[in-house]
Amino acid sequence: MNISKRIAALEESQTLQVAALCQQLRAEGVDVIGLSLGEPDFPAPAHVKQAAIDAINNDISHYGPTPGFPALRQAIADTINKDIKDYPVKPYNANEIIVSVGAKQAICNAIEVLIGPDDEVIIPTPSWVSYVEMVKIAQGKSVLVKTTMENNFCITAEQLEAAITPKTKLLMLCSPNNPTGSVYALDNLKAIVEVLVKHPQVVVLADEIYQHILYTGKHETLAQFPEIEDRLIVINGVSKAFAMTGYRIGWLACHNKDLITAVKRLQGQMITCATTIAQKAAEAAYTGPQECVEEMRQAFERRRDLILGLAREIEGMKVLEPQGAFYLFPDVSAFFGKKYNGKTISNADELVTYLLQEAHVACVSGSAFGEDNCIRFSYATSEELITEAMTRMKEALEKLQ
Ligand code: PMP
Ligand code: GLU
Secondary structure (H helix, E strand, O other): OOOOHHHHOOOOOHHHHHHHHHHHHHHOOOOOEEOOOOOOOOOOOHHHHHHHHHHHHOOOOOOOOOOOOHHHHHHHHHHHHHHHOOOOOOOOOHHHEEEEEHHHHHHHHHHHHHOOOOOEEEEEEOOOHHHHHHHHHOOOEEEEEEOOHHHOOOOOHHHHHHHOOOOEEEEEEEOOOOOOOOOOOHHHHHHHHHHHHOOOOOEEEEEOOOOOOEOOOOOOOHHHOHHHHHHEEEEEEOOOOOOOHHHOEEEEEOOOHHHHHHHHHHHHHHOOOOOHHHHHHHHHHHHOOOHHHHHHHHHHHHHHHHHHHHHHOOOOOEOOOOOEOOEEOOEOHHHOOOEEOOEEOOOHHHHHHHHHHHHOEEOEEHHHHOOOOEEEEEOOOOHHHHHHHHHHHHHHHHOOO
16 A cells, blocks of 8 residues: 555654564563653552543543543643742633643644644754654654753753744743753743744744653743743643553643634544543542652652662763653763674664663663664663663673773
């Protein structure tokens, strides 16, 4: 069959690809430690599970409203409004929220309704694997702006200014960041907003899915700035904060009525609505006890400290302390050109293959995120497995000459 050019040009998601390879190797009896997939290893909270069971027993088994159940949309609006209550910005109402199948679909919806051929989307790299591919689906043009470890992997105001053209439609910012673990500080965001004020045609998508997995104290949201409140799309969901990746509930919030109408129309044609049972579970997540979020955050912080310490013991691995999310993104270029059994490792992809074969540790090459010198470890796994993985990796890397 001839697949459309638009879809044939898509890359397979490398994060999902490595995870599948990991599963396959395990099925074959190989003792692989997966540091590849970014998802909390905790079970969903008990009250969330109960809400899903209750939804089934209460026959919540019919189509729901396309943008999501009103009670869930209200619970989400209340959640954002709590975060922005101290700022001179408008609160969100429930009609300004659209619930989708994961934050992934919420982002894709936003891109699909805003971007067409030749429209430019500014994406600071390293960036999550799916942004560029989603822009491809919309036939837009990704303008990749390379950030550096020296700048905490954050785009600077100067870089942003230089990247904006009359064709720029969208800026995508992810903080806390996947894959770098960097967090935009308030000063960074202020400088970015100052640039945006000069370019009113640029819409801003703030991917805040890792909002609660933060080690710096307070989450600085782009929703605090009145200057951009009418052209901001906030993305979030329950996957990371509540360990509910498989429930597939994410959302976008936006004050712009045209955007909300367009997303509703698109979603109505594509999926009708997100799974109703999962929506009930997500409502319980937002309205129920929040201690579980903090408990998981603390566990991630302990794991962050552990993996950081172990990575720093590996000679040649250059690391930046992650301030959020659950990824470590070391520069491993010091290993390029080294040999094992006569074979040269020339890039991050080959190093990742070597680590899988030799140490039985799975991670993702930085090339998937637009940074060829790095590799990504997800430390959303137990302290025991992190220690074992890093020990195996250290031994394997020491064998390289
Ligand atoms: N944004 C980022 C930066 C991510 O890493 C992910 C991966 N889970 C998503 C969005 C999508 O999350 P989900 O679809 O599971 O809600
Ligand atoms: N966001 C996670 C990751 O980067 C999950 C997989 C995916 O959706 O890409 O690993």
